[in-house]
Amino acid sequence: MERTDKPTRVSSRGAATRSALLKAAAQVFRTVGFAKAGVSEVVTVAGASVGSLYHHFTGKADLYFALYEEFQRRQQQRTHHAVLQARSEGESDPTRLMNIAAHAYLLGCIEERDTARLFFSGDGPPGFDYQLRVRLTQWTDRNVALYRKADEPVDEALLTVVSGGMLLAVAEVLGREDADARAFADDIARVLSALEPGR
Template sequence: MARRGSGRSASWEWSRTAKTRRSILQAAREVFAEHGFAEASVAEFVRRAGSSVGSLYHHFGGKAELFLALWEEHQAAHEEAAAAAVARARQAGVTDPVELFIAGARAFLRGSWERRDLARLFMDGDGPPGFELMRRTRGREWVRQNAVLLGVGGAPRERLTVAVLTSVIGEAAREVAISETEEEAEEVIEAAVTMIRRFGPPRG
């Protein structure tokens, strides 16, 4: 028979573990943003998190794994925000694939402003071995998903159009991340939307 309170104890232990993990991730985010991947140190992560080297290695395995965990969270936040924006647009009655694409693009680009420290970090090219390959692989998957959303086929011109539109969003994200103010970031977003409408696939 389980001891009374064992469930509460397990819940507390899980909460403490999650808090430790989150503290380490937040500390790593700050240090990576300030120093880049190569110059960031595990000792500084631990000091800012108020944790221990053993705890960091237990939760993440090392500096590279911390960097990749932050990147995966950043990408997941982008994808969730874009998917939610597209779903809201559909619920509002939007059916034009280009306008649905724009709804997702706006959410993606606003996330680049909200998490501009991470956006700048990941576009620097300073990462652990294998990161560039992961980024390119994710980029190809992003193009594929955009092709599905836009409802285009596999003809060369259509593939090129989707690749160009995806590149527009990627480059706009860079500009958003280095914007000085939110107003400047919004100007970049609107410029990107104008380009998408201009160069998007034919409607209807």
């Protein structure tokens, strides 16, 4: 479920209120879970009014999706930076770049463990599981485009396996302590590299 309303100009005060509501929603969702959280708890933690919440969001689910979009933007920055770094070091193979991006995504989930758990715990609004699948499809499509741009053959079966495996990998790293989670993320990267064509 994506927001379809047109962006409007937001005053600095409005932006601060929106930010406070998102921060409060993240805190409340982490504490009691999405299903048990109430709008009244969110506005109390934010020090805002119910009216201000509905001025910026359509409700609790909209807050959740907005938090997810912000998390995804940070994750995209992490994966983009990792790929740029690899390219600067001479890497051009699309499969290796995809694997580097996947590893960076896992490390980002570990870095933002509490936030990532909000989205991979299964306690989200109706339609959110579909949103995760849409994002995985988009990620696969971007990788297919990367292969075609590099004039490489596209192994769509491999891309599908990697994309689907990422959901399981994220859930696994989020259930481990930091050092163990990082070691597991490295193991995932090693397994992915073993799937590279020609290996």
